[in-house]
Amino acid sequence: MTTGTRDEPLERTPQRVTIREVAGKVGVSVSTVSLALADSPLIATDTKRKVREAAAALHYRPSALGRALQSRRTNSVALIVPHSSQHVFGHLYFMDVLSGVNEVLNAADMTLVLSTTKTEVQEEEAYAKVLHSQMVDGVILASAALNDKNIASLQLSSFPFVFIGRYPLDPVLHTVSVDDEGGALQAVRHLVWHGHTRIAHISGPLAHLSAADRLAGYRRALEEAGIAFRAEYCWEGDYTEEAGLTGTQALLALEEPPTAIFAANDETAIGVAEALRAAGHSPGVGFPVVGFDDLMFARLVEPPLTTVHQPMRELGSAAARLLLALLNSRPIDGLQVQLPTRLVIRGSCGCPSSA
Amino acid sequence: MTTGTRDEPLERTPQRVTIREVAGKVGVSVSTVSLALADSPLIATDTKRKVREAAAALHYRPSALGRALQSRRTNSVALIVPHSSQHVFGHLYFMDVLSGVNEVLNAADMTLVLSTTKTEVQEEEAYAKVLHSQMVDGVILASAALNDKNIASLQLSSFPFVFIGRYPLDPVLHTVSVDDEGGALQAVRHLVWHGHTRIAHISGPLAHLSAADRLAGYRRALEEAGIAFRAEYCWEGDYTEEAGLTGTQALLALEEPPTAIFAANDETAIGVAEALRAAGHSPGVGFPVVGFDDLMFARLVEPPLTTVHQPMRELGSAAARLLLALLNSRPIDGLQVQLPTRLVIRGSCGCPSSA
DNA sequence: ATACTGGATTCAAACGTTTGAATTCAAACG
């Protein structure tokens, strides 16, 4: 049942050296051998030498598995991303997060286990497997949906874990997130400053809090400026280029089309620019577009993308640091960490392209 | 020594349920409990029921760690990338490879362990740790340098592993690679077809076989066309945008500067285009540039990048499949797999931009 | 009656580590 599609035959390597052989050769107990090889101060120097010699002669190596079984510590952490592999790695937002997590774990001599789940059905299974099989000491959960059923059980399990992204049950959860609302606020404020009043928003999937927060920032900026919110200017996408494309087409087809678009992320913004061009508009000075994320290609496209920068790498590293603190039961600054965002002005908002 | 900078205090969770408690409650041996929970056909149905009830009551969970210790199989595979985290994740070439590996492993119910090594010094340690600590069943090694000392020891260790990229010791190694030379050949042939004879190449680090192979393809195309190879038209870079920038500046400063540039990868090509623009040239029709990799931003930049597409995702998935075959001692098609590359024509070579 | 066969269950031993208990030895005390 847990073996799935994996194959079974495995023809064990015959020449496995056991610790007992080493112990026998030296004439001590297995525990002594183990301790000696771990360089424990308990063992006499002379004994250590003899054990080391015998171990070297027999090519015996200490096993991290045995250590983990006994100490209940594997020194590894799982990064779980509840989406299909294709989806996850397609968004290179995730790459930076991964990089940040990896860096911190590496520095702490911990191992990173990467886990994605294909289908919703698999999810529960995958969660249970990772959590209860004791193969990892803790978990970092990246961008789960609001309605994810596993969160609740995870929360109850007292298993050490950290959440990337805000979550409604906040107060009791350890989360590392980004100021999505504030970022969106800055972005839309800038479009207002450019003199626009008919500003549309192509959002991410609103079941994710990041998308909902960005939408909230958009609305707040309009409110601030005394611009009435118009439901038809809001189009729910899914953070893809495709969504930007079709969303923009829909918006342009309105009786009174918008004159500027705030896209929920950079990939969507690319789609927006494409659709605008296809419709005869010129993205940038002619028709401002602002994105969110500041992915690596944002400055490469034409026009260079004005976008909200979020510190994705720090998001990952902060999450990893928080989790390590939990694992070592070190005092932590607070349950929640919120990182700032900032607007990066390039050409696509209509400003003179400095980059 | 192996603990590194990790912290020590860990205050074990007090309420750990042991299998002995379950066994005691039911009145059988621990082995019976373990087998019963694994749903082994050896155990009587009635016994299984009683064990399951007791286990559920006590919240006991089977441990993958115990299984691994006994069976010598962890059902996990390491992907080792011998570079700093920053470096690795910066090149999004790697992202696709990772995605491919992850997908295949996931489907086979295996776990992916990601491992990067910061410094050369750490490398040997990291290798040894992963290989001998028995925490993974096999290893996929991505883009190691030619002079990597660990390869030899890895090869001797009879540890199951697969190499991504060609390697000189080929015949005895399991490798999955891409036709770098053929791709470069196509690219430069195309520039020749455009009528150019003064074609320069900004290569990757030649200590990596992928870079050397691309250079070889470049030379072969010139030879084919009867164009003499000029050493001053070859500039060794390191696959970065920066390399493209400074390399191009150097090339343009030559007495007889080239009229077209073949960059060893897309990131370098971006730098080339920048430098060309800065020097008053217009990349594309005015001054052809061709890249290599076909990264996701290639079609987004201006002009859209003509580049050699390599199936990075397949590279990862093929490597994973090969390793799984090795682990299950299944017959394999061959020691080496070589995937094709193909030239994708967009605007930057001077062709009319169709995309 | 005894031995044998084979199926159905169960369990001891082994994998390698760490913790807590045991052992040894020397020195210090009564």
Next chain:
DNA sequence: CGTTTGAATTCAAACGTTTGAATCCAGTAT
């Protein structure tokens, strides 16, 4: 001299699993 203390070493037991051996029982052959 006998006991105690303490330090220096060592080891048995425990963690949870799987393999190979053991046990039991019924049925059959000798």
